[in-house]
Amino acid sequence: MKPGKTNKPPAPELRRAVDELLEYDFGSDLVRYLRATGYEYVSGDIQLRLAAEFGFCYGVDRAVEYAFAARYRFPDRRIYLTGEIIHNPRVNRRLAEMGFRFLPAGDAGEARYRDLAAGDVVVIPAFGADAREMAYLLDRGFEIVDTTCGSVLNVWKRVRLYAEREFTSVIHGKHDHEETIATCSQVTAARPDGAYLVVRDLHEAEALAEMIAEADFSAFSDLFPAARASRRFEPERDLERIGLANQTTMLESESRTIQAVLKSATARRYGDEDLNDHFLAFDTICSATEDRQKAVDDLIAGGVDRMIVIGGFNSSNTGHLLEISLGRVSAYHIESAECLLDRERIRAKPENGEPEIMKGWLPAGPQVVGITGGASTPDSVVGRVISRVLELGGGTPPSRETIRATLEGI
Ligand code: SF4
Known part of the structure; x- marks a missing residue:
């Protein structure tokens, strides 16, 4: 078979076999x-309420399906992932058990690729890959299975357009997240001297807006270290024409506010008549992210005493579900049922902190517990958390017979 790149779905028979296996590994009857x-x-004691949208999004579903299918299509070949396919330890462990290998972490460079040999298959995760890495892998003739999500490709299309029109991409994201690294690389792939700047949150965006409106960039380098911007970034020059984009898993409401704040600052500086020559924006918020964030909002508005947010500790979208919950109710970001140590102690990750043991998470007496899971959290993990919460609250999940009878009747 001639090597190349595929981002097509597996053939129908293979798809059926893979979907059965995925259901077995990551599904949950509960x-x-x-x-x-x-x-x-x-x-x-537990009244359990699940968010209306949680767990695997369409992009993650597709990425995991393509990776499993690659194992079937290339049973005798070594398969590498350029990084975690999604940010969930259960899923990555399963892929490792199936013989997937991971390229060593680090920048695109010979050290990262030294283990690759002719005939190897390389799977690109849902976040995408650095454009230079993709070019290297294609050049060397490796078989590429590209699972980059369509919503990420949509962002790339926008930043490439900005670069071609000589606008600087201002990206709301985390500069060290795989997706944002890949998005930045698209800017320079479209135009070698293309410029970008990564803004982490509204606080930074407001400071940037003030600099743009006042044309005073004296504090720029204090706020934005070199790693956040393209090489030889000059704020006076590179912030004259800006186009907005975002990492798809950021807080949706914050991305929209950042866009509005920077638009208004650009209008203050150049006037409404010339705004289109200096400011561009498209809606690149991923609908799956938006739906999951809204579902948490609705769940809390409906009344819960505490929230359990399930997902990898390095999962950006899960972190934002926690952020939405905190301040309104007690909320805990956990990775799995094993984090629920007992009714008193929980191993959870605070916002912007490292996982730690917290106390008093499930007080005695009746409790309304809200549950959600990030876009990379399998139902199997959510199901085990639900069973454990019920057990700690002195309850039980529905019996197997009840579940079976209900599901058969659907
Ligand atoms: S969160 Fe959105 S962009 Fe990311 S993989 Fe899922 S659907 Fe795609």
């Missing part, structure tokens, strides 16, 4: 039951 019966369940 979660399916709860979805089918109104997202609520009461037992013991």
Whole structure:
């Protein structure tokens, strides 16, 4: 078979086999039951409420399906991933068990590729890959299975357009996240002297807006270290014409506000008549991210005493589900059921901190517990967390017979 790049779905028979395996590995009858019966369940002290949208998004579903299918298509070949396919330890462990290998972390360079040999297959994760890395892998004739999500490709299309029109891409994201690294690389792939700047949050955007409006960039380098911007970035020159983009998993409301703040600052500086020559923006918020964030908002508005947010500790979108919850109710970001040590202690990750043991997470007496999971959290993990919460609250999940009878009736 001639090597190349594929981003096409597997053939129907292979797809059926893969989907069965995925259901076995990552599905949960309990979660399916709860979805089918109104997202609520009461037992013991616990009144459980599930967010209306949680767990694997369409991009993650597709990435994991393509990776599993690659194992079937190339049973005798070594398969590498350029990084975690998604940010969930359960999924990455499963891929490692299936023989997937990971390229060593680090910048695109010979050290990262030294283990690759002719005939190897390389899977690109849902976040995409650095454009230079992709060019290197294609050049050397490796078989590429590209699972880059369509919503990420949509962002890339925008930043490439900005670069071609000599606008600087201002990207709301985390500069060291794989997706944002890949998005920045698209700017310079489209135009070698293309410029970009990564803005982490509204606070930074407001400071940047003030600099643009006042044309005073004296504080720029204090706020934006070199790693956040393209090489030889000159704020006076490179912030004259800006186009907005975002990492797809950022807080949706914050991305929209940042866009509005920078648009207004640009209008203050250049006037409304000339705004289109200096400011561009497209909606590149991923709908799956938006739906999951809105579902948490709605769940809390409906009344919960505490929230459990499930997802990899390095998962950006899960972190934002926690951020939405905190300040409104007690909320805990956990990776799996093993984090629920007992009714008193929970191993959870605070916002912007390292995982730690927290106390008093599930007080005695009746409790309404809201549950959600990030876009990279399998239902199997959510299901085990639900069972554990019920157990700690002195309750039990529905019996296997009840679940089976309900699911058969659907
Ligand atoms: S969160 Fe959005 S952009 Fe990211 S993989 Fe899922 S659907 Fe794609």
